[in-house]
Amino acid sequence: MNSASSSVEPVVKEQAPLLFLVLFFLVQATVLTVFTVPFSWTLVLVAVGSYFLRMFGITGAYHRYFSHASFKTSRVFQFVLAWIGSMSMQKGALWWAAHHRNHHKYSDTEKDIHSPSRKGFWYSHMFWFLRDDYNDYEAKLIPDFYKYPELRWLDRNHWIPPLTYAILLYVVGGWAWLVYGYAVSTFILGHATWTINSLSHVYGSVRFESRDTSKNNVWLALLTMGEGWHNNHHYYCSSVNQGFYWYEIDITYYILKVLSWFGIVWDLKKPPKKVIEEGIQRDRLKKEEMALVRKQKQEIKTKKKVEVLST
Template identity: 45%
Template sequence: MKNKLLLRLIISHLLALFAFKVGVSSITLIIFIFFLILRSVGLTVAYHRYFAHRSFKTSRFFQFILALWGGLSAQRGPLWWAAKHRTHHKYSDQPGDPHSPHVDSFFTSHIGWALKAESMETDYSMVKDFKKYPELFYFNKFHDLYMLSFALFIYVMGATINHYYPELGTSGAQMLVWVYVINTLVHVHLTFFVNSIGHLFGTKELGEYKCERDDKSGNIAWLALLTAGEGWHHNHHTFPYSARIGIKWYQIDLGYLFIKAFEKLNLVWNVKTPKKETLDEICQLNALDKYIHKV
């Protein structure tokens, strides 16, 4: 097949069928849920709210911990992710947006965009603020190796549990299929739903504060619950700089709860949230240009 990435996508989905061969157990499902939550929070807090939007500040050490955490999401390195996402906000449903269902087909906006050979490159001009850190630069470059070691870790964990507690009915292969393969597919599709259906459907509670021209993003509650807050995507396009995406009290935002906890522990600071008094000003100046690259 010409497109190696498409082949990789097909194989990764077919690998999930091994679930019928390796079976499932309660312990595997518990660990599956744990990793799904861990990866969702890592993606939104680290890759999205920190690396793409700089919605809070942190130390260089914790910044690297965040890179490792977000890196578990199997969505390439932090510089690649932040560069792509900043481009998404820069053009938002206009030509140049890497994944817009209003510019390309639904399939392209959901996952097809990531299968294009040029999508693999990191646009360093979009992430000059983070490129200067060698630990981030090399982590971004060798992210595939990190994923391989993560897969190995999952396998060894399953095999070890099976060795000491065979009555739990798990195995290295079962853990690998469920907690690595299927978990990655579920997590990646949920994230990509934010790009595809999150720009087609959903409500606009904060429509009156629309900051981007012709904004098409929407809030989807069920998606927000499954993505640690990412599904409140219209809120996010309204206040892209904000560490808090679920803005109203009923908009559950697990990612923000983690950021608040880190702030209490002095691991992060200068946590940005929407400011009522500057709302009109932000919209007039266009949040997109003024805040997204603010360092």
């Protein structure tokens, strides 16, 4: 793509072109083909497996590798990661990572491409990427990966992996596998991924002062294989693990850790000790504040009871 002719920081227009909206909702509507196939738990497992495979393509590949370079790998496996990510139907790795880096630079400001506090829930959730403004990206935002011709080719032809995947599902399991493994799985995958742009900036708890509205949300973390620890991530975004503590479930990190045992990935970046200690101290202070509030409320209740009894 020609970086000279594009801009990743356009003036945000809050209306999406009608044609793109129609095409988008037609693709979304393919989930209704589920009513053409008799239900079975085997098909549910196909959908779940397809969901988590491609979710890892977003979380482990597009996000933690291409967007934040939080670990290293070979050039061959780098292409494999980009291919799996492309299977999610969320465009190419370079496009995705370039826009995401821009999001971190301007998080929750007027220049943020998908801030719910600035643009509204549905715009931040999915309408932003339907605009012509964001079809391209600045190559200078992702020079570390833009230099690879095979990644540029895959980015231009990001439709090939999902089409290949759909054909494979049909060959293996026929129409039923295509419906559950592709249509149903893609619908859920898309909306689950987009909750990190929308819901994780609205609902959850705040541990670190990240200068934006990012939140930690355990339910979103379970749904997105660890991405729900969003406040952690926005505070120290280069960490390969977004669940900073053992009790913060981060399935993407567990997979990457296992891959590192076999030398497939390496140099997994972790948050420094001072960040971990700061988080522990902030959690302790928050617990103490909550305990104090509960104590004060209990004292008020007790005082009211005494007053009632005394009258």
